[in-house]
Amino acid sequence: MTITSIRDGPGRSRGTKGKLKTGxxxxxxxxxxxxxxxxxxxxxxxxRIRKPVSLHxxxxxxxxxxxxxxxxxxxxxxxxxxxxxFQVAGNLFSTRELVAEYLGVKTGEVVRxxxxxxxxxxxxxxxxxxxxxxxxxENTDFDKIPALFHYPEDGGRYFSSAIVxxxxxxxxxxxSFHRMMITGKNTATIRILKRHLDEFIRRAGGELxxxxxxxxxxxxxxxSATSVELGVDEMEIAxxxxxxxxxxxxxxxxxxxxxxFVFEAKITKKTGKEGKFVDLxxxxxxxxxxxxxxxxxxxxxxxxxxxxxxxxGLEHKILMGMPREPTIFREVSKECECTGVNxxxxxxxxxxxxxxxxxxxEDDARRAIEAAxxxxxxxxxxxxxxxxxxxxxxxxxxxxxxxxxxxxxxIVIKTNEKGSSLDxxxxxxxxxxxxxxxxxxxxxxxxxxxxxxxxxxxxxxxxFIQ
Numbered sequence: 396m397t398i399t400s401i402r403d404g405p406g407r408s409r410g411t412k413g414k415l416k417t418g419x420x421x422x423x424x425x426x427x428x429x430x431x432x433x434x435x436x437x438x439x440x441x442x443r444i445r446k447p448v449s450l451h452x453x454x455x456x457x458x459x460x461x462x463x464x465x466x467x468x469x470x471x472x473x474x475x476x477x478x479x480x481f482q483v484a485g486n487l488f489s490t491r492e493l494v495a496e497y498l499g500v501k502t503g504e505v506v507r508x509x510x511x512x513x514x515x516x517x518x519x520x521x522x523x524x525x526x527x528x529x530x531x532x533e534n535t536d537f538d539k540i541p542a543l544f545h546y547p548e549d550g551g552r553y554f555s556s557a558i559v560x561x562x563x564x565x566x567x568x569x570x571s572f573h574r575m576m577i578t579g580k581n582t583a584t585i586r587i588l589k590r591h592l593d594e595f596i597r598r599a600g601g602e603l604x605x606x607x608x609x610x611x612x613x614x615x616x617x618x619s620a621t622s623v624e625l626g627v628d629e630m631e632i633a634x635x636x637x638x639x640x641x642x643x644x645x646x647x648x649x650x651x652x653x654x655x656f657v658f659e660a661k662i663t664k665k666t667g668k669e670g671k672f673v674d675l676x677x678x679x680x681x682x683x684x685x686x687x688x689x690x691x692x693x694x695x696x697x698x699x700x701x702x703x704x705x706x707x708g709l710e711h712k713i714l715m716g717m718p719r720e721p722t723i724f725r726e727v728s729k730e731c732e733c734t735g736v737n738x739x740x741x742x743x744x745x746x747x748x749x750x751x752x753x754x755x756x757e758d759d760a761r762r763a764i765e766a767a768x769x770x771x772x773x774x775x776x777x778x779x780x781x782x783x784x785x786x787x788x789x790x791x792x793x794x795x796x797x798x799x800x801x802x803x804x805x806i807v808i809k810t811n812e813k814g815s816s817l818d819x820x821x822x823x824x825x826x827x828x829x830x831x832x833x834x835x836x837x838x839x840x841x842x843x844x845x846x847x848x849x850x851x852x853x854x855x856x857x858x859f860i861q
Contacts, residue, residue: 399523426526426701427612427653431497435465440493442466455545458485458705464844465493467700471541471858472846479541485703488613489710494717497613498637500523505755506736508636509617510721516631525642525652529697535581535690536826541701543578548679550670552577556712558605558619559585560650561595563575569595570619570629572715574706575607581690581718584669585662586683588816591625601664606648607690610702611657614637620718622771645692651811655702657694663687673713674817675743677707681823704760709740709824716744721771729768731759737786738771745817746775749786764832764853765806773815777835795835799846807832 410471418700425433434443447470454468466489488494495502535626542552554575561569569591571654575583587593596603608615618633630649633639641649646659667764676750704711716738727733727750734751738744748771752763760779767777787789800806814821814828819826 397565407781421562426610426655426696426700428484428487428610428655428702429698429733431487432465432467432700435487435493436467439529439809440465444468446470447472447478447788450474450483450541451544454483454485454543454703455705458703458708461486462705463489464711465489473538473541474544480539481541481699481701483541483543483701483703485705486708487702488616488713489603489708491713493719494613494617494713503735505717506583506720509621509632509718510724512618512632512635513621513623513721515627515635517635518628519641521649522640522642522652525654526696527652527654527657527699528642530695530699531694533691535693537577537580537583537690540656541703545706546671546673548671549818550576550668550672550682553610553672553706553708554607555581556609556702558611558615558616559592559606560608560648561592561603561650563595563598564596566595566598566626568628568630570633572616572620574669574672575688576672578667578687583688584685585688585691586669586672587662594625596662604646604648605660605662605688605828606644606646606650607658607660607688608650608654608656610700611651611690612637612653615692616714617718620715621720622722623676624798627811644694648652655696655699659692660688660690663689667852673706675707675712675745676817676819677743678819680817692722695701699760712740712744716740717773719745719774720748723750723767723774726770727752727763728763731755733763733778733785734782736767741789743817745773745815747778747790748774748776749778749780751780751782751786752836753782754839760834760836761832763808764817764834767832768830769810772813774830775814776831776833777826778835778845781836784835789796792835794848796833797836799837800833805834807834 398507406625442464448468451474466485468483471483491502495505500562542554544552559573566657571592573585575585577583588591612635615633618629639654642650650657665687666684667687668682670682671679674680687710720738724733732753734753737749750767763779764777768774780795784795812830814826816826
């Protein structure tokens with residue numbers, strides 16, 4: 396194995412709000428991920444695990460017990476008991492608040508910011524060097540990588556936070572999340588749906604050179620999870636959300652300069668078994684025959700942190716669900732005034748959405764229901780509420796359903812619809828399902844009792860409670 400250290404430019408990394416930082420005289424500086432972890436620890440939001448933790452089940456179990464709290468494992472042990480060279484971080488973006496904090500915006504502004512980034516994409520700045528060029532290994536060895544074995548029935552250790560970057564001469568660049576089950580020293584089986592990456596592979600004749608990124612800025616992660624038209628560059632969405640810089644690998648693929656690990660790889664014509672794997676619904680997905688991906692050169696920062704993503708955990712749900720909110724928002728806004736969208740954790744951040752509207756016409760909610768399903772094809776249940784309801788408070792949403800809905804008048808049932816492969820209740824072969832939209836808005840003209848919740852008089856609590 397050949398290991399080289401390259402310094403063909405000053406050390407660079409972006410701060411947590413996207414600003415580029417440069418070390419003096421080429422000195423190494425912390426990555427955006429490291430800076431964010433350090434910030435969380437100073438704020439008392441990070442759980443640091445100093446004792447040795449096995450990558451086989453133990454680390455994942457701790458992430459599950461601490462779901463919603465960022466975690467840093469200082470000492471990860473391999474299955475044979477030896478200590479891995481890298482620290483592992485998880486649950487870093489397991490709440491909306493954590494995502495918003497990293498981006499430097501208010502929690503309620505993330506959806507609108509993402510929507511704006513999709514519409515107003517910006518080409519990222521290209522730079523000649525990146526800190527992950529510090530260490531290069533000609534051949535990837537997965538025995539040295541702390542990819543976790545998450546659940547007892549899993550098919551193997553998994554890359555669950557990996558983003559694949561691919562290029563097509565005519566369609567441009569595509570960036571998308573793909574889980575990968577490790578099968579050998581440098582091989583894995585990669586789950587690929589019949590979407591953009593699959594089209595890139597087909598156009599390339601069945602084999603495709605790609606880059607695999609682990610430990611990237613959150614704007615790149617969110618952009619890579621969006622559903623946009625074929626030919627739209629997710630890297631440009633990421634750059635519009637927060638400035639990002641790219642660098643070119645030896646295989647010609649451009650990736651974010653501020654990454655922890657980057658791998659050159661080839662998706663081959665060979666196939667192998669992939670699974671079992673726990674998906675967003677927290678249930679085991681089935682075993683499938685999937686393409687084999689062969690890893691070649693590995694790049695990493697000298698002090699690289701491996702980013703784990705707990706399958707079925709809150710971080711998995713947030714990163715996959717939040718990018719669907721702006722697409723729903725965009726479609727609903729074509730029909731009426733949309734005030735917000737929340738893809739809910741209880742709906743696996745995939746199957747359920749609560750949509751807020753400012754109702755002006757009596758049929759606004761009905762049209763919003765249809766638009767919500769257009770905005771996210773996998774959506775199964777959509778609840779439309781007025782802007783006096785907090786879409787992030789499930790008690791308020793349930794109150795709106797309880798007091799403003801007559802099932803025979805306000806629920807739209809859609810039968811024999813194309814559903815999600817993640818829904819265990821859908822047809823396992825065709826994914827056919829039924830869907831429901833709930834109009835939980837009050838009528839513009841109330842007949843009988845009032846639909847508005849009474850408000851108490853405002854009072855200064857400091858006068859009574861010290």
